[in-house]
Amino acid sequence: MSSTAFQVMKFGGSSVGSPRRLRQVVELIGRHAKQGPLAVVVSAMGDTTDWLLEAAALATAGELDTALTVVARIAHLAKTNAAALLPEQSAALAARVDTLLAPLQQLLQGISLTRECSPPSKERVLSFGERVSATLLAELLTAAGTPATFQDATKLLVTDDRFGAARVDVARTRERLQAAVGGWRASVPVIPGFIAATADGRVTTLGRNGSDYTAALVAQGIDAKEVTVWTDVLGLHTADPDIVSDAYPVAHLTHAEGLELAAVGVRMLHPRTMIPLIESGISLRIRNTMHPDHPGTLIDAIGSRDGQRPTCIATREDLALLGIEVRKLADQFQLGERVLAALREAQVTVWLSTQSANGQSIAVVVPRPDVARAQASLERELSQEQTRNEVEPLAIRQPVTLLTLVAEAMGHGVNVAGRFFSALGAVGVNVRASAQGASSRSISCVVDAADTAIAVRTTHAAFNLAHQQVSLFLLGRGTVGGQVLAQLRSQQALLKEKHGIALRVVGLADSRRALFDPAGLPLDGLEERLARVEPVDPEKRTLVPLLDELRRLPVPILVDCTAASGLESLYTAAFQRGIHVVGANKKPLALPWNDREALLGEARRHHVAYHYETTVASSLPVIDTLANLVRTGDTVRLITASLSGSLGFICNELAAGVPLSAAVHAARERGYTEPDPREDLSGTDVARKALILARELGLPLSLSDVALEPFVPAEPRPDTSVESFLQGLKALDAAYAERVARCRQSGTVLRYLARIDPSKVGTGTPVIRVGPVPVEVGHAAADLRGSESFVSFTTTRHSDYPLTVRGAGAGGAVTASGVLADILRISQTLRGR
Ligand SMILES: NC(=O)C1=CN([C@@H]2O[C@H](COP(=O)(O)OP(=O)(O)OC[C@H]3O[C@@H](n4cnc5c(N)ncnc54)[C@H](OP(=O)(O)O)[C@@H]3O)[C@@H](O)[C@H]2O)C=CC1
Numbered sequence: 001m002s003s004t005a006f007q008v009m010k011f012g013g014s015s016v017g018s019p020r021r022l023r024q025v026v027e028l029i030g031r032h033a034k035q036g037p038l039a040v041v042v043s044a045m046g047d048t049t050d051w052l053l054e055a056a057a058l059a060t061a062g063e064l065d066t067a068l069t070v071v072a073r074i075a076h077l078a079k080t081n082a083a084a085l086l087p088e089q090s091a092a093l094a095a096r097v098d099t100l101l102a103p104l105q106q107l108l109q110g111i112s113l114t115r116e117c118s119p120p121s122k123e124r125v126l127s128f129g130e131r132v133s134a135t136l137l138a139e140l141l142t143a144a145g146t147p148a149t150f151q152d153a154t155k156l157l158v159t160d161d162r163f164g165a166a167r168v169d170v171a172r173t174r175e176r177l178q179a180a181v182g183g184w185r186a187s188v189p190v191i192p193g194f195i196a197a198t199a200d201g202r203v204t205t206l207g208r209n210g211s212d213y214t215a216a217l218v219a220q221g222i223d224a225k226e227v228t229v230w231t232d233v234l235g236l237h238t239a240d241p242d243i244v245s246d247a248y249p250v251a252h253l254t255h256a257e258g259l260e261l262a263a264v265g266v267r268m269l270h271p272r273t274m275i276p277l278i279e280s281g282i283s284l285r286i287r288n289t290m291h292p293d294h295p296g297t298l299i300d301a302i303g304s305r306d307g308q309r310p311t312c313i314a315t316r317e318d319l320a321l322l323g324i325e326v327r328k329l330a331d332q333f334q335l336g337e338r339v340l341a342a343l344r345e346a347q348v349t350v351w352l353s354t355q356s357a358n359g360q361s362i363a364v365v366v367p368r369p370d371v372a373r374a375q376a377s378l379e380r381e382l383s384q385e386q387t388r389n390e391v392e393p394l395a396i397r398q399p400v401t402l403l404t405l406v407a408e409a410m411g412h413g414v415n416v417a418g419r420f421f422s423a424l425g426a427v428g429v430n431v432r433a434s435a436q437g438a439s440s441r442s443i444s445c446v447v448d449a450a451d452t453a454i455a456v457r458t459t460h461a462a463f464n465l466a467h468q469q470v471s472l473f474l475l476g477r478g479t480v481g482g483q484v485l486a487q488l489r490s491q492q493a494l495l496k497e498k499h500g501i502a503l504r505v506v507g508l509a510d511s512r513r514a515l516f517d518p519a520g521l522p523l524d525g526l527e528e529r530l531a532r533v534e535p536v537d538p539e540k541r542t543l544v545p546l547l548d549e550l551r552r553l554p555v556p557i558l559v560d561c562t563a564a565s566g567l568e569s570l571y572t573a574a575f576q577r578g579i580h581v582v583g584a585n586k587k588p589l590a591l592p593w594n595d596r597e598a599l600l601g602e603a604r605r606h607h608v609a610y611h612y613e614t615t616v617a618s619s620l621p622v623i624d625t626l627a628n629l630v631r632t633g634d635t636v637r638l639i640t641a642s643l644s645g646s647l648g649f650i651c652n653e654l655a656a657g658v659p660l661s662a663a664v665h666a667a668r669e670r671g672y673t674e675p676d677p678r679e680d681l682s683g684t685d686v687a688r689k690a691l692i693l694a695r696e697l698g699l700p701l702s703l704s705d706v707a708l709e710p711f712v713p714a715e716p717r718p719d720t721s722v723e724s725f726l727q728g729l730k731a732l733d734a735a736y737a738e739r740v741a742r743c744r745q746s747g748t749v750l751r752y753l754a755r756i757d758p759s760k761v762g763t764g765t766p767v768i769r770v771g772p773v774p775v776e777v778g779h780a781a782a783d784l785r786g787s788e789s790f791v792s793f794t795t796t797r798h799s800d801y802p803l804t805v806r807g808a809g810a811g812g813a814v815t816a817s818g819v820l821a822d823i824l825r826i827s828q829t830l831r832g833r
């Protein structure tokens with residue numbers, strides 16, 4: 001290719017739709033014209049084409065006056081834009097616009113008289129937008145010092161006479177362009193996009209993305225080296241930036257990738273545009289007029305050599321999935337061929353078709369507006385088989401979206417399909433149909449329209465981000481929630497850098513306030529920010545609308561660090577929306593057996609995780625250990641445990657001579673107790689934990705089955721406030737000091753223990769007992785320090801020496817670390833890499 005080969009630049013309607021943008025275009029062309037020969041293709045200004053359609057429709061309806069006001073609107077836009085750049089010539093420019101639009105007014109008069117807008121007339125009407133913009137741009141360029149000449153596209157681009165769907169005669173077009181190009185070096189040719197003409201000069205148009213197509217045809221016809229499409233985006237993005245905030249422009253693609261993307265619905269590209277460029281080896285650049293120094297996206301024969309180059313995610317929406325299945329042997333039917341032929345005959349576009357391996361069934365994806373036509377044609381085609389009851393009734397699913405991954409490197413790596421489907425499955429998106437082309441450059445699947453956003457975000461993150469994004473909605477900012485935020489602040493950067501997990505808090509709520517921002521809430525000062533939110537009555541508040549926002553974000557997790565009752569309905573709503581739950585709150589797990597089963601079943605049904613390791617002994621790995629014992633086929637014979645960090649601490653304080661009331665106060669201060677310490681002192685908290693463990697063994701028990709002896713009876717004044725209850729504890733100081741002294745004298749230590757004995761099932765003796773026990777020296781609980789907990793599992797395999805887990809059993813920091821570990825478990829499982 002000679003170094004003096006032409007560049008072709010195409011400017012879309014928005015690039016020339018306002019004075020500011022038009023000025024940028026004039027400057028841009030001026031700069032590039034100095035660097036080498038340049039041809040310019042331009043679209044109609046702003047919404048002019050839509051207005052022309054409106055004017056044609058009005059004229060056809062006989063409303064000529066209104067149609068002419070639309071023409072006046074078109075003229076006004078053109079005059080205002082041009083006059084802003086060249087005020088001293090505004091009158092001449094306005095006269096020019098009027099002259100250009102005079103034939104349009106006559107044409108509309110004719111249409112209104114006959115009340116008929118034939119396809120040729122409609123093409124002529126539509127051609128005026130580009131004529132005006134190209135004429136004005138040529139004049140503005142010349143006035144700005146870049147000599148430019150309007151070139152009439154109807155004299156350059158030749159089509160057949162199928163008005164409305166004209167086909168270009170490439171050979172004749174090339175002949176004309178070759179003849180014209182000789183005169184284009186002295187002055188920049190400005191060619192109206194979108195319009196062409198038949199060989200005998202009748203105006204035709206090139207349809208959707210017509211100006212891009214004009215640019216490609218011109219480039220091919222004049223042997224240009226590159227086409228640049230100037231737009232208002234930075235290039236072709238990895239996904240629709242309106243859906244994926246992390247989508248980014250792709251630097252370099254192959255022609256084949258570009259064609260594939262065009263074929264699956266990327267609006268910026270059209271297969272018709274790609275084909276002349278591919279045939280002639282011409283590169284295509286997509287750049288932004290507002291950021292002219294940004295390189296944009298280059299699409300050429302070579303593409304990127306980077307093995308890690310991005311994967312583009314394209315969607316085509318408003319589709320329907322039709323399923324056809326035969327009951328007889330498929331080879332008698334040639335089902336696939338017949339279905340596709342019938343749809344072709346009915347002029348229904350098929351965006352995807354996929355057949356079962358034995359040809360017994362076929363699924364096709366068609367535009368939703370064409371469903372009735374498609375259905376009628378298929379029913380016609382298969383009517384005899386239907387009468388003989390040999391085919392299933394046509395299954396129609398709509399609206400659906402076609403989601404396609406495109407990347408040249410896709411075929412070079414293993415497990416692309418696995419990652420694609422597992423990423424979608426992990427967020428509960430059901431794949432309704434799928435297809436991978438032999439090109440191995442793309443893989444497509446069909447999802448319900450309602451899942452479009454989450455499916456695009458999820459696959460974009462799985463294939464393009466070095467890190468897995470996780471979106472957290474945190475309930476509770478107290479002892480545990482506050483520490484979760486503190487640990488996120490200190491760990492966030494490290495987790496992203498070292499483990500590829502980007503944890504983002506998108507929501508924070510306490511009992512009366514809530515903050516939510518899908519883009520992420522800055523962690524610094526977050527609790528203070530929440531405190532400034534106007535409080536609402538908790539009875540009247542619902543967080544469900546925020547779950548609707550959360551579900552659209554990557555790996556959404558609801559994190560419950562409250563002790564609130566009734567949150568099971570919020571969990572259910574979360575599960576139903578594909579949101580995972582991490583809970584430190586024991587109450588949803590201590591619901592009556594059937595309710596708890598229903599809750600866990602809902603999570604399973606929606607393929608989401610519900611992790612609650614911290615509900616028993618804070619961050620100690622108790623539930624996980626028990627689950628592994630059960631999973632690997634061991635039989636748990638007995639669980640003995642000290643499950644309350646606060647009661648363990650209080651017992652140790654009592655043994656050290658601290659009065660009960662002061663010990664409880666200290667436990668509360670240290671964040672060991674429940675928000676209401678009576679839950680600890682009454683043994684209820686331990687009963688819940690023991691119940692959670694027993695249920696992990698599959699025992700269908702409820703709280704009322706637990707034989708409970710309180711540590712301190714919350715009765716007889718359960719209605720008193722927490723503060724006055726705590727005050728009242730002083731009256732018990734002496735009795736508890738005496739109780740502990742008696743233990744000391746008998747060589748025992750007071751502990752509050754839980755015992756789960758599955759052998760008691762069906763015997764009438766309680767399976768779960770919790771209560772205070774004086775333990776002998778040498779007992780596993782005797783030497784527990786501070787808030788330590790322990791859990792001992794005696795099993796068939798661990799019979800001589802029980803498997804014991806021991807360590808800090810309460811406290812904000814340790815519990816928060818357990819909550820974080822549960823969050824990371826979900827994140828890592830979903831990372832899929
Ligand atoms: N502390 C510990 O060592 C351990 C605690 N846990 C569990 O962690 C949970 C939290 O305990 P902890 O942090 O100590 O309790 P705190 O009382 O310190 O904090 C509770 C938080 O939950 C908020 N809250 C209450 N109801 C709601 C609601 N409906 N929606 C949103 N937020 C709400 C409260 O807001 P407001 O201030 O407005 O009331 C408060 O911010 C409890 O279930 C506890 O059993 C588990 C293991 C160990």
Ligand SMILES: N[C@@H](CC=O)C(=O)O
Pocket residue numbers: 614615616617618643644645646647672673674680685809810811
């Ligand atoms: N209040 C609880 C905290 C952990 O669940 C305890 O004391 O153990």
